Amino acid sequence: MGRLDRKVAIITGAAGGQGKVEAKLFAQEGAKVIATDLNETLLAESVAEINQELGTDAVIGIKHNIATESDWGDVVAKAVEAFGKVDILINNAAIPGKTREDVWDIDADETSRILNVNVLGTLHGIRAVMPEMKKNGTGSIVNISSAAGLVGGISGGSVAYSSTKGALRAITKEVAVDVAKAGVRVNTLYPGLIHTPIMDSFSKEVTEAVLAKIPVGFAAEPIDIAYGVLYLASDEARFVTGTDIVIDGGYTAA
Numbered sequence: 047m048g049r050l051d052r053k054v055a056i057i058t059g060a061a062g063g064q065g066k067v068e069a070k071l072f073a074q075e076g077a078k079v080i081a082t083d084l085n086e087t088l089l090a091e092s093v094a095e096i097n098q099e100l101g102t103d104a105v106i107g108i109k110h111n112i113a114t115e116s117d118w119g120d121v122v123a124k125a126v127e128a129f130g131k132v133d134i135l136i137n138n139a140a141i142p143g144k145t146r147e148d149v150w151d152i153d154a155d156e157t158s159r160i161l162n163v164n165v166l167g168t169l170h171g172i173r174a175v176m177p178e179m180k181k182n183g184t185g186s187i188v189n190i191s192s193a194a195g196l197v198g199g200i201s202g203g204s205v206a207y208s209s210t211k212g213a214l215r216a217i218t219k220e221v222a223v224d225v226a227k228a229g230v231r232v233n234t235l236y237p238g239l240i241h242t243p244i245m246d247s248f249s250k251e252v253t254e255a256v257l258a259k260i261p262v263g264f265a266a267e268p269i270d271i272a273y274g275v276l277y278l279a280s281d282e283a284r285f286v287t288g289t290d291i292v293i294d295g296g297y298t299a300a
């Protein structure tokens with residue numbers, strides 16, 4: 047028996063990196079998955095690869111810009127049409143900021159672009175799935191933040207990126223309290239450094255400096271984070287809401 051049997055999950059940013067690994071793990075654990083991403087070509091390849099490897103058709107890919115509110119209506123409609131409901135939303139997609147020598151050297155346009163995707167995109171997602179989850183009296187939303195939302199020195203010099211990741215903490219707590227009685231749980235997961243394409247946006251110096259400060263001595267593989275996401279998404283976490291789960295090899299403990 048799978049840990050997500052009979053669940054229907056929407057995972058954003060699932061063309062590659064962390065989201066792709068979550069999509070595969072969720073399907074392995076019995077979920078039907080709507081995998082979404084801006085990068086349509088890579089998404090189609092990833093979805094085909096997962097379904098072929100698992101010998102299933104449990105994963106469906108949809109092109110989706112999380113920052114466009116109307117796209118969200120299409121994603122939820124597709125989930126209901128294909129699988130009948132929405133139980134889980136993983137707000138995983140995000141964009142990084144530019145590396146800067148001086149973290150306080152704020153570029154307003156860049157900040158606004160990153161806020162629009164990382165914060166508003168997350169809020170659009172919560173708004174879009176909530177009617178379905180409330181109707182069914184059950185749901186789990188996981189907002190993927192970053193250790194950069196908790197401490198300084200990990201974002202490669204982008205205060206814009208860090209501020210969006212910090213904002214997710216407040217969003218999670220506000221919404222979790224509001225929707226708990228409706229049977230919906232909302233949590234934030236804070237990964238430390240993970241081996242994914244987003245790491246390429248950091249300079250070699252920043253990556254090495256962060257690596258040197260991770261007590262376990264290595265960066266995570268996406269699966270190390272995905273197991274935490276799986277727990278929060280599953281009914282095993284039925285008493286867990288409004289909370290922060292940090293999976294960072296001890297980075298924020300040091």
Ligand SMILES: NC(=O)c1ccc[n+]([C@@H]2O[C@H](COP(=O)([O-])OP(=O)(O)OC[C@H]3O[C@@H](n4cnc5c(N)ncnc54)[C@H](O)[C@@H]3O)[C@@H](O)[C@H]2O)c1
Nearest residue numbers: 059063064083084111112138139140192239240242243244
């Ligand atoms: N990799 C790390 O070291 C690290 C550390 C901490 C937190 N995180 C967080 O983990 C999550 C996953 O990151 P990742 O490392 O897999 O990144 P990634 O860049 O590999 O994947 C992000 C995916 O999101 C998609 N995307 C970007 N903008 C989008 C939009 N507007 N609409 C839809 N899709 C969009 C991209 O096409 C990409 O496939 C992100 O929220 C990131 O901030 C990553």
